[in-house]
Amino acid sequence: MQPIVGRGVAEVLDYGDPNFKKGDLVWGMTGWEEYSLITATRPLFKIEHTDVPLSYNLGILGTPGLTAYVGFYEIFSPKKGEYVFISAASGAVGQFVGQFAKLLGCYVVGSAGTKEKVDLLKNKFGFDEAFNYKEEKDLDAALKRYFPNGIDIYFENVGGEMLDAVLVNMRLRGRISVCGLISQYNLDKHEGVHNLSCLITKRIRMEGFLVLDYYHLYPKFLDTVLSYLKEGKVSYVVDIAEGLESAPAALIGLFSGRNVGKQLVAVAHE
Amino acid sequence: MQPIVGRGVAEVLDYGDPNFKKGDLVWGMTGWEEYSLITATRPLFKIEHTDVPLSYNLGILGTPGLTAYVGFYEIFSPKKGEYVFISAASGAVGQFVGQFAKLLGCYVVGSAGTKEKVDLLKNKFGFDEAFNYKEEKDLDAALKRYFPNGIDIYFENVGGEMLDAVLVNMRLRGRISVCGLISQYNLDKHEGVHNLSCLITKRIRMEGFLVLDYYHLYPKFLDTVLSYLKEGKVSYVVDIAEGLESAPAALIGLFSGRNVGKQLVAVAHE
Incomplete structure (x- = not known):
């Protein structure tokens, strides 16, 4: 087996x-x-590099960090001052996208599903604003509150109605990098997205990517992020479940957002 | 007024x-x-250039031609041998996209809504294949029949369920240029598109555009297409309604596909 x-x-x-x-x-x-x-x-x-916890290799120095790096720098060609929105922003990838965007000088807002996560985004990861999407009756109105001038860059982690709300709030020549659609994976049929005509009227580019196409960037990424870590410019939050037997529940928890930060399972300790 | x-x-x-x-x-x-x-x-x-009919300036030498030129060459960076699909393919823009793609050496299939239009695509515009989407119960199966290896490039003119069927038939690193969503414009709420997760798994880039951003390319476009016309490399079909009083019906006809080729209204004759 x-x-x-x-x-x-x-x-x-x-x-x-x-x-x-x-x-x-x-x-x-x-x-x-x-x-x-x-x-x-x-x-x-x-x-x-053994001067950081081994678990970092599964987060900020591993696939989630590289995914954030690729999805932000490679897909978006972002510029200082641009308006950036990130869904599932406290998750394994979103937390780094937001921090990379802040380091570049962007205005950054994230959405998450609990008060604890929203606090984390604002107080630990340095996002300009954050909101709990579960407390918003009208996602369009929420986005208009935080982005009165619209969104230049959307890092898509969730899909469904959030994407529809984002599309009508994008600015001209906005970019959407599609990293994940976590809200959709467990549905028999994915929710429909209705506002794709915004792609035309706003000349939006939307691009899906998988990190496995970008492993050749790993050495450059590692240099950049190790130096950020040493200078204290980025923070990192993991959620560690103890013991192999806790792995199935930890996996299932991802789909309801039970984890706070990158979900790891400790099989053995250093 | x-x-x-x-x-x-x-x-x-x-x-x-x-x-x-x-x-x-x-x-x-x-x-x-x-x-x-x-x-x-x-x-x-x-x-x-007065050696071609004046009406050409509203079609092959005008906005529809430039739209096809931009949407194909600029948005796609197409390569010889790629698999190209065009919806509303006999329309003002689609007919040129297909002919440009054939001139480059692509495999080209178009969809349209009548037998007459399908014949036009195959016999006048030189598409490799064409089908009547109204006669297909299952668009996914139709696309698999014409693209057993998948689609590299989709020129999107219609939206809705055609887009959903295309998404599952795209190849890795496919490109979709979104020119129009004619099937959706008269709906109170646009149909949902359910298969956007294909953007990730297939690393698809999807980009909307408006021709008005590309008028600076007009001189280069005109040189290219005038020489195609002189060498007999492209064909052009227009649908001319006589008299200003026929204009409203001609406009409404666009949404049910009554026109064959670019719809014009003759207000006066040369």
Whole structure:
């Protein structure tokens, strides 16, 4: 039987690939298990920097961080002063997109689903504003409140009615990078999006991406973000579930937003 | 009372702008009327080439031609051999997109709403294939029949369920240029589009555009298309309604696809 796969940090115990040796620390696709046999060693990244917690390699220095970096810098070509909106903003990816946008000098607003997450966005991650979408009867009105001049850049993590509300609030030549549609994945049929005519009237570019196309940017990304970390310019929040047996509940919790920040499962401790 | 405006060909009778003189022929925004007072002379294009019918300036040499040129070459960066699908393909814009794509060496399929239009696509405009979407119970199955390997480029003129069917048939890194959503404009609420998650899994770029942003390309476009016309490389079909009084019915006919090719209204003859 194949194990469920997922991204993990692991220590090399034995190896058939000359690029690795016993004791190396790596991150990449491993199994939901205590010991993994990894046959595809690309992409499997050796961890060279041990002055940050190992768990960072699954978040800010790993796939979520690289996803945020690619989705913001590569897809958007963002400029200082632009108006940026991020949904699911306290999540594994959104928290970094917002921080990258603030570092560039953008105006940044995020949405999330609890008061705790909204506080985190404003007080820990330095977003200009944040709101709880569950408390807004009218998402269009909420966006107009925070973006009276409209949105230049939307980092899409949720889909559905949020996307419809965003489309009517985009500015001319706005850009939407589609990273995820978490609100839709568990529906039998995805909700319809009704306002695509805004793509024409506002000349909007909308682009989906997957981080696995951008692993070649990893060294550049790592240099940038390690220096941000050392200078205290970015913060990072993880939600660690203890023990392999807690993994299924942690996974299911993602779809109702139970996690705060990147969801990890601690199988063993350093 | 303001007249209804629309694009027309006109002869200058009197002028206050030194760029024009009596007897000049022009095309641009005029009124639904026999004599127009034009106060905004940009964009108003002087007609220099009189070896083609004047009506061509409202079609292949005018906005529809430029729209096709921009939507195909500028938005898509198309390559020889790519798989191209065009909806409302016999319309004012679609017929040129298909012919440009064939000239580049693409495989081109169009959809239209009558047998007459399908024949036109295959026999006059040189599309590889064409189908009547009204005779297809399952648009997804129709697209799979014509694109067993998927679609690289979709020129979107209609929206709604056609877009949903296209999304699941796009290839990796496909591009969709959104030119119009004719099936939606008369609905109180636009139909929902459900398959946007394909944007992520297939890394699709979808971009809306308006031709008015691209008038600076007009001279280059005109050179290209005039030489195509002289070499007999492109065909052009217009649907001319006689007399100003036929204009309202001609406009309404667009939404049910009654026109075959670019709809014009002849107010006066050359």
